[in-house]
Amino acid sequence: MIAPTPTAARLWFVAQWGGVVITLGLLAGLILRPELSLDILWNLLIPLVPASLLVTPMLWRNVCPLATLNSVLNRGAGARKLGNGLLAPAGVVGMLLLVVLVSARRFLFNTDGTVLAVTITAVALLAVGLGAVFDAKAGFCNSICPVLPVERLYGQSPLVRLSNPRCTPCTMCTAKGCIDLAPQHSIQQTLGDERVSARWLLSSYGVFAAAFPGFIIGYGRLTDGPLSTAGEVYLHMAMWLLASYLVTAAFALVLRLSSGVAMVLLGAVAAGLYYWYAAATITAAFNLPAGSMLAIRGVAWALVAFWLTRALTGARHAVNGSVRP
Numbered sequence: 001m002i003a004p005t006p007t008a009a010r011l012w013f014v015a016q017w018g019g020v021v022i023t024l025g026l027l028a029g030l031i032l033r034p035e036l037s038l039d040i041l042w043n044l045l046i047p048l049v050p051a052s053l054l055v056t057p058m059l060w061r062n063v064c065p066l067a068t069l070n071s072v073l074n075r076g077a078g079a080r081k082l083g084n085g086l087l088a089p090a091g092v093v094g095m096l097l098l099v100v101l102v103s104a105r106r107f108l109f110n111t112d113g114t115v116l117a118v119t120i121t122a123v124a125l126l127a128v129g130l131g132a133v134f135d136a137k138a139g140f141c142n143s144i145c146p147v148l149p150v151e152r153l154y155g156q157s158p159l160v161r162l163s164n165p166r167c168t169p170c171t172m173c174t175a176k177g178c179i180d181l182a183p184q185h186s187i188q189q190t191l192g193d194e195r196v197s198a199r200w201l202l203s204s205y206g207v208f209a210a211a212f213p214g215f216i217i218g219y220g221r222l223t224d225g226p227l228s229t230a231g232e233v234y235l236h237m238a239m240w241l242l243a244s245y246l247v248t249a250a251f252a253l254v255l256r257l258s259s260g261v262a263m264v265l266l267g268a269v270a271a272g273l274y275y276w277y278a279a280a281t282i283t284a285a286f287n288l289p290a291g292s293m294l295a296i297r298g299v300a301w302a303l304v305a306f307w308l309t310r311a312l313t314g315a316r317h318a319v320n321g322s323v324r325p
């Protein structure tokens, strides 16, 4: 982990609280100008997140407004660590929240600004509350945050390294797998002993990662509908999650992929699929010329290809070192 210089710490501080102010503006916009605000959020800001995680997970983790709010009461009474016993169940909660909340975009959050604003506010209050009970990022960012599983997958081989202004010094708030400490080891530490054999496919994070490409395809193949379609949406998503898991498991077993190489491939496939669908959505939302879709896909896939090349080299070295099955 890189400690920030005094100047960098000041700049991060401005960026963190700037993010909170922007979020407050977004919440107001979701209620007062929902159509425009939903477009800006879902079709402009959110599509930048996966690419930024590929470049470095530290940019998002350093400026995420929920992480900033999580730290507000942090240095007060709460100092509970996230030990091994709580780590796995908290991770499962985060993965379930991701699946449930993102799927709900199709029948709720993509079209209802007020409900989305209330939900974001509730999650923000939860982050503040958990920050008061747990040390540093143990209560939210490193445990039940629904973005954490994606941060791990896309952030496993950062192209650039950034300092961490939130943890000076590190208090070891989380027993293992902290992305801020070592993004390239976070998944392997999360998998634990399962990482060294095909049993990684049965671990909770292994199941999530194997099913994630299907999650993206499932979401991309749906269109927005009313609340009454919620059951159909979840059934559709469940089918794609299952199909993705089975296909991944078959490939991993037949090709005898190590968990390290499999995770890199899953990250690249998921990111590539994400921008396949996002390019079409962005082009339609902002009435961009038809060539824009191709351009967005081209730029995104070039980034993914570069990331994949570097990440595979790192994963093979790791496999040749300590985690070969």
Ligand code: SF4
Pocket (backbone or CB within 6 Å): 001, 136, 137, 138, 142, 166, 167, 169, 170, 171, 172, 173, 174, 178, 179, 180, 181
């Ligand atoms: S760097 Fe240390 S204090 Fe910060 S989140 Fe990670 S384990 Fe916790």
